[in-house]
Amino acid sequence: MIIRWVCNNCNRKWIYPIGKCIYCKKNVEEVISRKLKVIGITKVNVPSVLHPITPYNVLILEDEHSNRIPKKTIKDYKIGDYYEENPAAKDPSVSIVKIKYDLDIAVDEALRLINDLKVNETSRILIKPNMMAVAYPYLGVTTNPKTVSAVIKYLIKKGAKKENIVIVGQSVYGPVEDALKKTGIGPLCKNFGIKFIDIAESEFIEKEFEGLKIKVMKEIFDKDLIINIPVLKTHLVFGISAAFENMFRLVAPDDILKMERLEKESEIDLNDAIAKLHKILPKYVTISDGSIGMEGNGPLNGTPSFLKYILASKDPVAHDAVFQELGLFLRKPKYLEIAHKLGLGENNIENIEVVGNEIKAVAREIKPAIGSKLTKGV
Numbered sequence: 001m002i003i004r005w006v007c008n009n010c011n012r013k014w015i016y017p018i019g020k021c022i023y024c025k026k027n028v029e030e031v032i033s034r035k036l037k038v039i040g041i042t043k044v045n046v047p048s049v050l051h052p053i054t055p056y057n058v059l060i061l062e063d064e065h066s067n068r069i070p071k072k073t074i075k076d077y078k079i080g081d082y083y084e085e086n087p088a089a090k091d092p093s094v095s096i097v098k099i100k101y102d103l104d105i106a107v108d109e110a111l112r113l114i115n116d117l118k119v120n121e122t123s124r125i126l127i128k129p130n131m132m133a134v135a136y137p138y139l140g141v142t143t144n145p146k147t148v149s150a151v152i153k154y155l156i157k158k159g160a161k162k163e164n165i166v167i168v169g170q171s172v173y174g175p176v177e178d179a180l181k182k183t184g185i186g187p188l189c190k191n192f193g194i195k196f197i198d199i200a201e202s203e204f205i206e207k208e209f210e211g212l213k214i215k216v217m218k219e220i221f222d223k224d225l226i227i228n229i230p231v232l233k234t235h236l237v238f239g240i241s242a243a244f245e246n247m248f249r250l251v252a253p254d255d256i257l258k259m260e261r262l263e264k265e266s267e268i269d270l271n272d273a274i275a276k277l278h279k280i281l282p283k284y285v286t287i288s289d290g291s292i293g294m295e296g297n298g299p300l301n302g303t304p305s306f307l308k309y310i311l312a313s314k315d316p317v318a319h320d321a322v323f324q325e326l327g328l329f330l331r332k333p334k335y336l337e338i339a340h341k342l343g344l345g346e347n348n349i350e351n352i353e354v355v356g357n358e359i360k361a362v363a364r365e366i367k368p369a370i371g372s373k374l375t376k377g378v
């Protein structure tokens with residue numbers, strides 16, 4: 001995809017979003033081209049930190065207006081071939097979109113590639129970002145509010161009413177009022193006029209699946225659409241913090257504490273519990289935030305990772321399996337195997353349609369959490 005912001009009055013264009021022409025002050029038009037021709041190819045055989053998998057190709061793509069962009073691919077092309085990024089033809093699918101222009105465009109594109117979300121003016125929608133701590137968004141601990149904002153704008157464009165949207169969150173480290181303020185989720189709700197519900201103070205309903213007795217937020221069971229917006233991170237217990245881990249916070253806080261204590265005493269296995277919890281939860285869509293992300297000792301004490309991509313999927317197992325591949329973690333998170341066996345989704349990467357960018361073109365090593373089962377050589 002090539003986008004240019006064009007002033008038809010002055011015949012000038014910009015390669016980044018711009019509200020009005022800086023010369024004549026007229027509105028600019030967003031021109032999107034999707035059918036691009038390969039006009040140049042460079043094969044790279046030397047690996048580097050951000051591009052560890054070789055050989056890869058850097059294509060020069062040109063659209064019908066003679067705009068050009070470089071594009072990294074593993075697949076070989078010939079000069080004159082067309083390059084297209086089409087929506088998934090089958091399920092399960094996961095889209096990988098690099099953040100190139102802005103987050104609004106990246107989120108729209110990630111959802112287009114998984115065949116969009118069906119919403120209308122009556123759809124009741126619940127959004128679950130990660131708001132686990134009192135932390136600024138640039139640390140990568142919590143979901144970037146700009147990614148949440150992009151999802152809300154998408155929903156409204158597709159016909160949803162903001163009165164029917166609710167954002168829910170639970171702060172595990174620090175008071176919820178402080179977390180709302182510092183993460184930017186509070187001001188975001190206020191700006192859009194969207195209701196926020198503190199999960200910890202909400203009504204719960206007790207559910208059970210194969211020995212797992214758990215209190216889950218009641219609100220999630222009467223929605224038409226649930227959107228999970230995790231921040232992509234490493235995690236000491238699960239290896240990765242992605243779709244599954246973020247939904248864990250829909251559970252009552254005393255149950256979370258109890259389960260974490262039982263894990264330490266080896267009474268239960270949290271990987272098993274998080275998979276079983278997904279047999280209780282309704283289906284959801286994941287749009288994950290890799291605008292910053294975290295590596296090292298996540299989910300709290302790692303460092304920002306600057307992944308610069310958005311992933312989207314209607315299958316949380318496939319989603320987390322793709323993130324695991326993108327981070328070049330050596331071992332798969334245990335919960336993915338359990339979840340796959342429970343029929344919750346696909347964890348074999350060969351059976352997942354990846355759309356947008358290729359995994360191998362985006363993958364680079366993400367430093368794992370020490371002690372996590374994904375640590376290299378353990």
Ligand SMILES: [Zn+2]
Nearest residue numbers: 007010021024
């Ligand atoms: Zn102009």
